[in-house]
Amino acid sequence: MTRVQWSDYDAVLFDLDGVVTPTAEVHMAAWAEMFNAFLTSYDGAGDRAPYTDADYFAQVDGKPRYEGVRDFLTSRGIPAPQDLVVELGDRKNDAFNVVLERDGVAAYPGSVLLLDHLRDLGLPLAVVSSSANAPAVLEAAGLADRFRIVVSGTVAHELGLPGKPAPDTFLHAAQYLGATAAGSVVLEDAVSGVRAGAEGAFGLVVGVDRGAGAERLTEAGATIVVADLAELVPTGDAA
Numbered sequence: 001m002t003r004v005q006w007s008d009y010d011a012v013l014f015d016l017d018g019v020v021t022p023t024a025e026v027h028m029a030a031w032a033e034m035f036n037a038f039l040t041s042y043d044g045a046g047d048r049a050p051y052t053d054a055d056y057f058a059q060v061d062g063k064p065r066y067e068g069v070r071d072f073l074t075s076r077g078i079p080a081p082q083d084l085v086v087e088l089g090d091r092k093n094d095a096f097n098v099v100l101e102r103d104g105v106a107a108y109p110g111s112v113l114l115l116d117h118l119r120d121l122g123l124p125l126a127v128v129s130s131s132a133n134a135p136a137v138l139e140a141a142g143l144a145d146r147f148r149i150v151v152s153g154t155v156a157h158e159l160g161l162p163g164k165p166a167p168d169t170f171l172h173a174a175q176y177l178g179a180t181a182a183g184s185v186v187l188e189d190a191v192s193g194v195r196a197g198a199e200g201a202f203g204l205v206v207g208v209d210r211g212a213g214a215e216r217l218t219e220a221g222a223t224i225v226v227a228d229l230a231e232l233v234p235t236g237d238a239a
């Protein structure tokens with residue numbers, strides 16, 4: 001039994017990293033490598049304890065790159081001047097791209113099942129990602145032709161749209177697809193992204209638990225939480 005009646009909706013808006021592709025893990029590893037190298041050599045004010053996955057989920061996950069850097073440093077009481085924020089964010093981006101080029105990307109099989117199902121239904125789809133690397137990740141995964149619009153971190157910056165947890169990037173995608181917020185589904189694995197979906201009053205906000213925790217996603221405003229997008233495909237299709 002599927003948990004979503006897809007014919008009730010006019011558009012579906014996917015976060016990318018951790019929802020369509022397992023690249024949230026690549027981002028996580030790159031952030032950990034960069035922040036721990038920084039904390040080891042840093043001897044100024046603030047809490048210099050090692051950076052952990054808990055820091056990622058609370059401060060960095062789903063947010064635009066430099067906002068993640070700023071929010072993490074601030075959470076530790078470490079001063080965050082813009083030049084340091086940019087330097088650390090760029091270092092993390094280099095680490096991310098090394099892994100992307102070396103290992104490539106294979107989408108989650110359950111996510112591909114859902115994409116196939118939604119294509120059969122003819123629903124227009126968007127990717128709404130804080131990442132400037134979203135187009136490259138989609139290309140690497142062979143899924144670039146599945147989405148009518150990709151609202152990446154770069155697009156948001158160019159249009160002056162505030163990033164998640166603000167709902168503006170999702171609202172922009174829905175409008176582009178000719179749908180209202182109430183008529184659109186948001187799929188998100190990050191607390192910041194689920195907050196954006198709830199804040200924008202989208203018709204359905206699906207939390208995808210890849211480590212943030214079902215409880216935290218529900219608290220942030222997820223209507224339902226799944227562990228894999230295959231759960232959203234009618235059983236006949238997923239079999």
Ligand SMILES: O=P(O)(O)OC[C@H]1O[C@@H](O)[C@H](O)[C@@H](O)[C@@H]1O
Binds near residue numbers: 017060131153
């Ligand atoms: O640094 P990028 O590739 O522009 O990505 C920004 C953010 O994009 C989000 O999709 C990821 O969840 C974050 O981990 C990442 O930091």
